[in-house]
Amino acid sequence: MSEIDDSQSQREAIEVDRTKGDFKYEENYAFDAGIGLSEKVVNYIADVKGEESWIREFRLKALKTFTDLPMPTHWATEDLKNINFDEIRYYLSKGQKPSRTWEEVPDDVKETFERLGIPEAERKFLAGVEAQFDSEAVYSRMKDEMSKLGVIFCGPTEGLRDHPEIFRKWFGKVIPIGDNKFSALNSAVFSGGSFIYVPKGVKVAQPLQAYFRINAENFGQFERTLIIADEGSEITYMEGCTAPKFETATLHSAVVELVALKGAKIQYITVQNWSANVFNLVTKRGVAEEDAEVRWIDCNIGSRLTMKYPGVVLRGKRARGEVLSIALANDGQHQDTGAKMIHAADETTSNIIAKSISVGAGRSTYRGLVHMPKTLRNCKNNTECDALLINEHSRTDTYPAISVRGQKNSVQHEASVSKVSAEQIFYMMQRGLSEGEAMSLAVNGFVNDLVKEFPMEYSVELKRLIELQMEGSVG
């Protein structure tokens, strides 16, 4: 085998199944805000949704902030300059309300989600599902027993309209409009997403799931999620996403705010599998009050460029924050991910484990922020970043920033970069595995401890995705 063949087969070996979401249906939208971003577009969205004036003002203010803020290319990749905001469509919807049964969902849309396996998963193990097609949810249903316990699961329009006393207090507070350019953009044109409230003491055993689908070319998806877990409650939320392969770039820019009140636990799981032309620029942050816990479990496989640094503000004593992250970057992909831990109370602890795999000319970047100001005592952070480089010109970067003051606070950061060792591959091949299978095993082994943290159904799916593709590529 020549060296080039080697490298090719290695790359194919760990290529995951990106074709699963690569199909699309005809576009026929009743509501279309047109192309480009302007006050008119923002007003159009507010009109279609029939929003109260404070929301419209929030949107218009955000539009101004977005326009005023520069692209963060002084630290981020120049690739951001390739987003043409004037060519994007900011709102597209077929005009129907979210259905409570799949039968009511239009056939082509229903087929889309069936091909993605959503209804099946719902039957099997989910407490509730919301499916978003471009700008709006087409299906939203939660099991009845959840509603009886007082759990609210709806979209932002319904949440702010029907339960303002719950959601308005936190909306845009965890992530203010001006947090960054893309949170401002989302705040201006947000549509779709999940607003969830879990009442005091309610522990939702099964996960709630949202599935995001981009179907139209040149489209920007801007869903907004706000989860409030009241005192002592627990919830797991999962999101998945796909888009067909288009010739032109597509933009996905979400804002996700989590609020874990005293003693509550929120676990937020993402499997991001956008097609390789999507700019995925997402702001995610949680607040953890006293004895509360916020965990982000984040897996990034798709997209052209992902920039996402889930954060936790540890606001109450003994609050815990965690980010577990897997990123896989192939040719033409840049996974720029990381974590932010802001310690703001005594005895808070945070843990970050980030693993990335760079294949071909793929690039993965870790950016981290750990902040422990003075006046705090007995806080701890542990960070581990491991990067696996598969091919000769695979690339990885690590940029942590750690700031520590205070009494008895301690921070530990470790990062390593390695490749799959030739001896390891040889050993497995000597036992009869093909090179592809060996590479697949090695890669799975590398991420194994993190994959285990995903709920069973997801971790099986993740492993299967990787393995299936490898088998196919080697034969």
Next chain:
Amino acid sequence: MATLSPSVGNILDQATQKNHSQTQVGHDWFVQLKQKGWENFSALPMPKRNDEKWRYSDTRTLNLENYHIGKTPSEDQVNQLIAQSHFISRPAGLIIHIDGHCVLRPAISAELAAQGVKFESLQDALKHHPALLKEFLLKHEAGLGGSKFLALHQAYLQSGYVLHVPKGVEIKQPFVSVNWTLADGVAVFPHALVIADERAKLSIHEYNLSATPQLKALAISAADLYAGAGANISRFSVQGWSNETQSFEIANTSGAKDSLISSVNAALGSRRARLENTVRIDGPGADVRLYGISVATGEQEFDQRTLQIHNAGKAKSDLLFKNVLLDKSRTVFSGLIKVAPDAQQTDAYQTNRNLLLSGEAEADSMPGLEIEANDVKCSHGATTGQVNPEELFYLLARGIPLPVAQELLAEGFLEEVLSKVDDEESAAVVREMFRQKFHQS
């Protein structure tokens, strides 16, 4: 002050810079080099807080106002400071500057001179070896954010030394350069140019000190070091300026094939001190070790920026920076390992450890990696915390009181780096300087 002569003018006045170049008339290229420095300095903006290369640094207090070029010191002052400059009993050569004026020109042994070794003040080298200077002087850029300060250094380039060790010559005893600041408000711009030809071996120790502890001063130093194939350069740089000094040191080292480079930066002095240390590996087989230690007290800020560039494969670099923080002090460590796309089989490591002995001190750490080759072993680690409670208990259980135990542990913490200094006498001097500093705080 009506009697200010032009040579002691404010460094921000263009006239001062022009006058400063007068002494080098006859070396047009050198005057032009300085002129170019002035132009760059004038054109470049002051660093700002949101500048990535200055992250965590307190840029608001950067201030170049009210510093002037140093006057010639009196004979008494010269004699007094020379007497305090003998840190090593038998250096290979000793050069001393006070306020930017060379007050002791180095004398090297006849044996070394016969081997072609050159150790001269920058001014002497300008006269004797203009071609060498033209080739090597200020060829490196400040890649870590200090361009404006390096430009000012270039504009006022005058003091410093040139050390050139020819092919195959190995010198074990260190060369020593001592820079003093003496006059209040003085600005100094010490330069170091070190060239080790193929298989040459040298050691250079630099002491940067002030005659009085409360002296207000500005020091912008630059060091350019070239290690040829198989050459061995060892550098020990001690930053012991007065507590009211703003200091900047921009060091650039390039290492050819099989070169061995070791540098130890010890930081004790200055109100704020910024170190930018870049090492570029251009040939396989090179082995680079960068070490740093500091004890920060009061409201000192030590801002350390490092860059390990691997342009060639099959080479090694290792970095260890350790900081002890007391009072309201602050340290910033920002390090980057860059492995170029073809630099396969690179081994590169980077470690930053901060020991917080006060709840009001702040340690910021940004260890970074940019890796573009896959067959590499790279890792970095950063820790910030207090003394290990089990170690502390062990000392207490022997009857050692808490403050003494903490000091012992902190000195032990520094020892890992001090033990890398290639000359025991010099290490002992600095060990004692650190001990004094603990006792003062």
Next chain:
Amino acid sequence: MSDSLVIKNLNASIGERAILKDFSLTVPKGEVHAIMGPNGTGKSTLAKVLAGHPDYTVQSGEAFIDGQQIIGQEPDAIARAGLFLAFQYPSEIPGVTIANFIRAALVARQAKGAPFDAKAYYAELYAKMDALKMDRKFTSRFVNEGFSGGEKKRCEILQLMMLKPKYAVLDETDSGLDIDALRIVSEGVNHMRGPDMGFLVITHYQRLLEYIVPDRVHIMYDGRIVHSGGKELAIELEAKGYEWVKKDLANAK
């Protein structure tokens, strides 16, 4: 009382877990007492509590060195009062040489500002190292760093000999020692025995007590002394095993 190590009704815990339960024991100066017992019975906790380790909480009880209360004192004050703990797992202290470390401990015992006789110090240090068959180069090695198990224990005994406490608690000093090292360490301890010093030797095995012959042997179980006797008790225990103690105790109940 005024010339003994006296432990009275000591109750101590780590976190929520009670470990010492009404523990009492008196070791008169000049005697060597051994505490034996199965693992997890609280032997090492006793050592740490006496030395003032911050991880343990004392609920009630007292302990005196020649009449001076040590419970509630800082660890360094207890040490200077005359209690020496030879650690089961001595800490590694990077960057601090043995010579500097012992010197700092001795200076801490002098009157403030009193001159330190470095010459006499090194003479004594080297003599004791020779006795323990330690290489003199050890003085410039960092405390316990990279030491073998035997070297660590010898280093503990060296400190014991240099600091000359009133009472020494030896916590499992025999663990990790081969037979030669055990002999050397024991000789060091035996050399220190005399009317001015008391020893509390904590061990799991009788083997050590063949070399350091105790005046009294105590069996510890579940946080207190359950049986005391002469040196023959150790031999009996070795023959019958700890199951005997447990059974004995169960019968007594």
